[in-house]
Amino acid sequence: PDKHLIPQRVILRPFKLGASSFNGYAITLSTQQLLAVVMILFLTIINTRGLQLGKLIQNTFTFTKTAALAGLILIGLFLGWNHNSAAYTSSWWRPWENGWQPTPALVGFEPASHGLLILALVMLLGRAMVGPLFAQSAWNNVTFTAGEVRDPGRNLPRALLLGCALVVGLYLLANLAYVVTLPLEGIQGASQNRVATALMQAGLGPSGTIIMAIAIMISTFGCNNGLIMAGARVYYAMARDGLFFKRVANVNSRNVPAIALITQGLWAAFLVLPRTVTVNPQTGTYAFGNVYTQLLEYIVSADLIFYILMVGAVIVMRRKAPEIERPYKTFGYPIVPLIYIVIAGLFIIDLAYLAPSTSGIGYLLVFTGIPVYFIWRRKSSAQ
Incomplete structure (x- = not known):
């Protein structure tokens, strides 16, 4: 068990969610x-x-x-x-030595094609x-x-x-x-x-x-x-x-x-309080996810959804209410907002694929807000 737990036990035992790479969640302190x-x-x-x-x-x-x-x-x-730092010793930081050609060592596996290698690097960059x-x-x-x-x-x-x-x-x-x-x-x-x-x-x-x-x-x-x-x-x-x-x-x-x-x-x-937890089937011991890293992943995943909606609202409002006074007008409109939306969307897909156990919390929290919104709106309209 995690030596930092107070007390050293899980308050809520983990539960398995399908055939994912993790065993479930736990409430710890x-x-x-x-x-x-x-x-x-x-x-x-x-x-x-x-x-x-x-x-x-x-x-x-x-x-x-x-x-x-x-x-x-x-x-x-x-x-x-x-002179032993990454800037001096890594070929990745000295592209003139490898012609910007990534090698399998950078991603840790031998891909079926050069295109898959590039895709793997891009996905890992997104996670990073x-x-x-x-x-x-x-x-x-x-x-x-x-x-x-x-x-x-x-x-x-x-x-x-x-x-x-x-x-x-x-x-x-x-x-x-x-x-x-x-x-x-x-x-x-x-x-x-x-x-x-x-x-x-x-x-x-x-x-x-x-x-x-x-x-x-x-x-x-x-x-x-x-x-x-x-x-x-x-x-x-x-x-x-x-x-x-x-x-x-x-x-x-x-x-x-x-x-x-x-x-x-x-x-x-x-x-x-929630953390991912993995149970070793051989020893029965628990391994808990890093609190800070997990919080980052499900906060960022949720943030990206709202950023897409927020930037998309700029385009919608320009069309629906062109007469509104705008002290600041978006630079490069509409190309810049569209580029932002596409990149943010790719990040969402990337995190959903590479970190489903943590980003999934963020997505779940956001999507549970949809029915709640309609319930509150109906209640407000009735009043």
């Missing part, structure tokens, strides 16, 4: 999950105390984690440049993009607070463009720091996929691990606060439109949707 639940509930309570307090926490931690990431990049670029997609997944959350923003027609487009540019820039520079500092094996085999920790350890020794642990906690705290602050506004808007419980549309004495925040906090805390 590890130290990681317990800390995650406590953090969610703590930040939820803080945000019920007023928007200004939530904004102060968000601004403080956003600045701190951005500075920490910039420091990591500088350490990698100035103390790195290891879960992390980057999650890093960018909150790009549109600022729009959830549009009703509380001054001059939203001007400030929201600027926030979206500058925020996305900053995240993409930092992400690319961080990955550059990784490949010039760490060998390919160090990136692939980083403990619990913590490549940044491996970089800091390579640059600063054991103290780098401690510094990175602090930076990760700061980043996680700030990220969670932003998601909690923005996400509750969605439930609040749904309730005002008659698509959720009426009480969720209430605001407290500090003019924040406290009930929406509490509802969201309890639901988010519950989602931390």
